[in-house]
Amino acid sequence: MKDVTFGQYYPKDSFVHRMDARIKILASIAYIVGVFLVQSFHFLGFAACFLFVLITTITAKVPFLKVLKSIKAIMFFIILSAILQLFFNSDGEVLLDLSFIKITDLGLLNAAFIIVRISLVVLGASLLTLTTSPVELADGIESLLYPLKFIKFPVHEFALIMSIALRFIPTLLDETDRIIKAQKARGADFESGNIFKRAKALIPVLIPLLISSFRRADELADAMDARCYSGSKNRTKYKKMKLTWRDLIGTILVAGLIVGVVYLNNFYVLLTVAL
């Protein structure tokens, strides 16, 4: 439970940490677009994306293992997508014929492609949350969504909800851990039986968790009230967001990545034409 890194801030003083949250959010979106721009089987484009992640990780002084662990959190999803690709792709040369299912070379390639694509997206996103504190993240989103205020969208409240949600992830994980142990101590069995049985076994974990979350929310609301919280009206901000030279460099790098990916896509086309 504890090694779920996704959504956890890794405090350090680095180039990436000091970048403006807004630029980091936009850069992450641009990076994800970059990953999706890579055309089928042009793995060189992925290599460029991976290189980008690697460079960012090193400049952010975050241990690479910590970034990699984010993939673990959605392993199930990745494997599922890969299997779907593998089984339901009937184009290409058949490698293995199990009568009801044909595994083809294209299917295999597609599965690999999907695995790499999702992994790269997750790596990028986790780099954002690892190097940006939830408060900065919420502030950044608030600032980026500011134009929505004119259509009466509660931007400040939305940002606060998000930062509180992020703040409580570790707390609730701890709690889940504790409840699971408590139920195990009472003889609950989470490890045997088929998937439905196991899902059912989780009910005695989820209900206490839900109840305690409501209690926490209630207490948090009191604590916020006691500290004079009254919405966005007349509220000041301690942290000012300022663009610096770092943000310029970051922007240039991400722009470079996208240009690189597009170039590599065409490079393949040129290569095949030449051959």
Place this chain on the structure above:
Amino acid sequence: MPLIELKNVSFSYDKKIDVVKNVSLSVEEGEYVAIIGHNGSGKSTLAKLLNALVLPDEGSVTVDGFSSADKKQVFDIRKTVGVVFQNPDNQLVASIVEDDVAFGPENVGIKREEIGERINFALSAVGMEKFRRSSPMHLSGGQKQRIAIAGVLALKPKVLVLDESTAMLDPQGRKEVLSVVERLNRTQKVTVINVTHYMDEVVRADKVYVVNDGEIVLSGTPSEIFKKKEEIKACGLELPLAAEIADALIQRGVKLPEGILTEERLAEELCALKSKI
């Protein structure tokens, strides 16, 4: 004029059973007041009445000249009276210490430069300057609770209410929190109201209110209160261990003076007695 005055205050959550019944109390500036009662005695509700988190059904709450009956003055009351709650995890809003301490000042619209100064002030008042940039997640319970106190202090309140703030802490954490509060009371002249069910936290107070079933059943200085052993036990409370021991010894004919409340005092008196023999 007292800093906080409750006059005939009653309150109920469901409009049927009064959780707080006809309570009157007053707290002077700079005092250290203890409100003690067993679980479910209504003492937490009383704490929430003190800073207008709940408003009285009957009676009046006046804080530093502000009345909780006037909706416009509710925020003035909350600025004057800061509350630290029981569970440190459920009162920290941010994942970085300084951001959390800044939450209160941000809410009341304090300028950026001054917020920085207030964070410095609040964190040094609780001795947590070193942790300014860290995440509260990795701190101990006592340290988290000190951050929660800093978050309240950043609003520069005149009164600090501890609503069972030590109940979830280990002995070390309790000691940390209580000594911070003690220092604030002594050096910063912060008025302290400690709402608790631990008898030994009461010993230090200037004034004690014993709450049972939503009513104040006893009030006075700690030594006055502890003389009324039967009444205290009737409220489901226990005397501090040192007082119990002293009491038992006196009953068995050991010549100890009345009114021993702390372990230190008990040890002193016993040593004095031994040297006489």
